[in-house]
Amino acid sequence: MFKFLKIRKVQGRQYIPDIRKASVNQKFRGFPLLDSSLCSSCGKCRDVCPSGAISLSPLSIDMGKCVFCGDCTQNCPHESIRFSNFHKLASDSREKLVINPGRSAENYCKNAVEAKREITKIFGRSLKLRSVSAGGCGGCELELNACGNVNFDMERFGIEIVASPRHADGVIITGPVSENMAFALEETYKAIPNPKIVIAMGACAISGGVFAQSEAINREFFSKHKVDIFVPGCPPHPLTVINGILDFLGA
Amino acid sequence: MENWISEKNGQSLSLREVPVLRFAELREDIVEKCRHGMRIAGFFGHREEKTLRLFIVLASDAESTLLVSSAVFSEDEKSYESLTPELPQFSMFEREFYESYGIEPLGHPWLKSVRFPHDGAIKKNEADYPFFKVGGEGIHEVGVGPVHAGVIEPGHFRFMCDGEKVIHLEIHLGYQHRGIEKLMTFPGAISGKSVLAESIAGDSVIANMMAFCAIAESGSEGTPPLRAVVIRTIAMEMERAAIHIGNLAALAGDIGYLTANAFFGATRTYVINLLLAFSGSRFGRGLIRPGGIVYDIDPEIRKAVISSLKMVKDRVILMGEQMFDFPGVLSRFQRTGVVDAATAHKIGMVGLAARASGLKTDVRSDHPSGLYRFSPLHRLSMETGDVFARAFLRYLEIKQSLDFVLEQLEELSDEGSIMKSPAPLKADSFIMSLVEGVRGEIAHFCITDSDGNISRYKIKDPSFNNWPGLAYAVRNEGISDFPLCNKSFDLSYCGFDL
Ligand code: SF4
Ligand code: SF4
Numbered sequence: 001m002f003k004f005l006k007i008r009k010v011q012g013r014q015y016i017p018d019i020r021k022a023s024v025n026q027k028f029r030g031f032p033l034l035d036s037s038l039c040s041s042c043g044k045c046r047d048v049c050p051s052g053a054i055s056l057s058p059l060s061i062d063m064g065k066c067v068f069c070g071d072c073t074q075n076c077p078h079e080s081i082r083f084s085n086f087h088k089l090a091s092d093s094r095e096k097l098v099i100n101p102g103r104s105a106e107n108y109c110k111n112a113v114e115a116k117r118e119i120t121k122i123f124g125r126s127l128k129l130r131s132v133s134a135g136g137c138g139g140c141e142l143e144l145n146a147c148g149n150v151n152f153d154m155e156r157f158g159i160e161i162v163a164s165p166r167h168a169d170g171v172i173i174t175g176p177v178s179e180n181m182a183f184a185l186e187e188t189y190k191a192i193p194n195p196k197i198v199i200a201m202g203a204c205a206i207s208g209g210v211f212a213q214s215e216a217i218n219r220e221f222f223s224k225h226k227v228d229i230f231v232p233g234c235p236p237h238p239l240t241v242i243n244g245i246l247d248f249l250g251a
Numbered sequence: 252m253e254n255w256i257s258e259k260n261g262q263s264l265s266l267r268e269v270p271v272l273r274f275a276e277l278r279e280d281i282v283e284k285c286r287h288g289m290r291i292a293g294f295f296g297h298r299e300e301k302t303l304r305l306f307i308v309l310a311s312d313a314e315s316t317l318l319v320s321s322a323v324f325s326e327d328e329k330s331y332e333s334l335t336p337e338l339p340q341f342s343m344f345e346r347e348f349y350e351s352y353g354i355e356p357l358g359h360p361w362l363k364s365v366r367f368p369h370d371g372a373i374k375k376n377e378a379d380y381p382f383f384k385v386g387g388e389g390i391h392e393v394g395v396g397p398v399h400a401g402v403i404e405p406g407h408f409r410f411m412c413d414g415e416k417v418i419h420l421e422i423h424l425g426y427q428h429r430g431i432e433k434l435m436t437f438p439g440a441i442s443g444k445s446v447l448a449e450s451i452a453g454d455s456v457i458a459n460m461m462a463f464c465a466i467a468e469s470g471s472e473g474t475p476p477l478r479a480v481v482i483r484t485i486a487m488e489m490e491r492a493a494i495h496i497g498n499l500a501a502l503a504g505d506i507g508y509l510t511a512n513a514f515f516g517a518t519r520t521y522v523i524n525l526l527l528a529f530s531g532s533r534f535g536r537g538l539i540r541p542g543g544i545v546y547d548i549d550p551e552i553r554k555a556v557i558s559s560l561k562m563v564k565d566r567v568i569l570m571g572e573q574m575f576d577f578p579g580v581l582s583r584f585q586r587t588g589v590v591d592a593a594t595a596h597k598i599g600m601v602g603l604a605a606r607a608s609g610l611k612t613d614v615r616s617d618h619p620s621g622l623y624r625f626s627p628l629h630r631l632s633m634e635t636g637d638v639f640a641r642a643f644l645r646y647l648e649i650k651q652s653l654d655f656v657l658e659q660l661e662e663l664s665d666e667g668s669i670m671k672s673p674a675p676l677k678a679d680s681f682i683m684s685l686v687e688g689v690r691g692e693i694a695h696f697c698i699t700d701s702d703g704n705i706s707r708y709k710i711k712d713p714s715f716n717n718w719p720g721l722a723y724a725v726r727n728e729g730i731s732d733f734p735l736c737n738k739s740f741d742l743s744y745c746g747f748d749l
Binding site: 132134143175 | 297366367368369370397398400402403404405411424426427429431433434437443444445446447449450451452453454456461474497511513514516517520524527528529530531532533534536537540545547565569572573719743744745746748
């Protein structure tokens, strides 16, 4: 009994009180900051980028492809590319994920995800999601699980991963969608009652990520169904995931 | 000509040095060697113009050597005599070789595709591979997956049950197959494949990078600098501690012991946030690149990591002592999902699960490379082979890893070189690299062509050895204990499926 009380005391309060204002460690590679005045279009960053996220003249990074590996920063001779620790990267459209020089994180975040009031009207303060892991590395799943742990505790906002598609309001997809998972993903989506939303979590789900060139993946799902929230990262930080969904819900 | 060439872990061989024989000439020898303590580490094909060459790597753990040989199959040779009836540890390897190249191991008891690869040589239709059926009155089937009830990777489990009791479990994988080995052979320097290697298994980023870098650095002497070796190993043991702690949380969650679930869950967060504090990623992505490491541990971070890890260790001990002394926990963990030592050895289990069954296998001691050669770790193992043994061994390994990291951090100097660009890969070579990841032996093999480009890259995750162990462990258990058994093995789907 005494031991139990001690455990309780040592555990303390683990939850992050204000998810909206919490920030991530300085070292975290989040929103990219590009400076075209320094860039000589030498192309070294593009050549080392493992996911083809970089375009030159003008310099841009597609956060839907970027895996935030930092290899471009290491190889740029002019320090044109930096990564800030800003983590609210989610967006409601694929185009918005392309970051151009001079774009600031605050400016990006202001209208990256438009709140869908009608969603809140239908679902209220409750959004139940079905997770489908489809061909990734398991990294996104680790972070999606972390969203529900004692630190991030997204269930306090009514966002929950449920065990059956019949109980769900939408699907959260991780991984590039392997050929071998394409059918199961489609079936799961079909089994979710209307209206429903789609969340693509991680570079793999958004664009195929580092597996985009593989013949073993099948991205038909995304040509058939509209994605409502894109959550960049490899894997995305739990705060990126939760804040993205909360923005979408207008919470 | 000798049948084998012997080399150490992390070394490269010239392709010409690897003996080329017929399979029939090697078969007896393989059986003989495996009966006398050797085990399979690699068994995979490679196309060379008109012929197919099967590479076989046997590990001699006692002598810290790897024996390599190869067998050629001409175009009209479509079968060979299976090793599995005598050596069950070859079962998965033979199935994999079969699905990739269509060469049939005659007499294999259960010849099925293992992951339904996109570029395989046999029929891909799942319906062509029926599940094993158990007959008799009252026998029923339960199918689970590929999409599971929580946030879990996909896999299908087919149980044959007698009432609540599991008679047989067949594990059907391949859903995570994304063609990593093939992508590794795409044009470009090996350093450009780093992020791919980090994405073999998202919870074993560091371990896979260790294996990958040993290959990428095989062309040059004196790479990476010592400081990089130390920091890599620190990260690797932190990865082990973090994933093990997360697993203890999950095990506690499975038996409804929510105190430990929450406590260990929060404890894991501390460890991965420390990785973030020096690498910029909670899982150490971007930290390691061929030639060394990218982000140093400066004195200030070093101090912070030391004090936090001490706190983490206190937390682990506080909760661990309570958990492993709690009758409710013990009654669920003890004698559940037993794999005895003889079976573990026979089916070729590796890593933590094998050690929990009493096998003394650990790449860090058996085939040490890098820092483990200078700072050896004491071998840990258990005897009972049940859920308890796998859980408790995790607890012991967490403490050991944390102590190791703390010791290394205490001794770490303030600065030093952390990167030295490696020379390109040697042409026409065969490079092997074994690493003890969280779950056990991760093996990477690389074959280069005459221009030094990668022509074959083979990855073997420890899950490849251990999934059959799980299937064995649940036999005669109640089906409701499956989640617990599964969690206690904590195997990887993505690492298996590639
Ligand atoms: S950080 Fe992003 S843009 Fe830069 S190299 Fe990596 S994937 Fe490419
Ligand atoms: S986005 Fe990155 S972390 Fe997520 S599944 Fe893909 S490779 Fe893994």
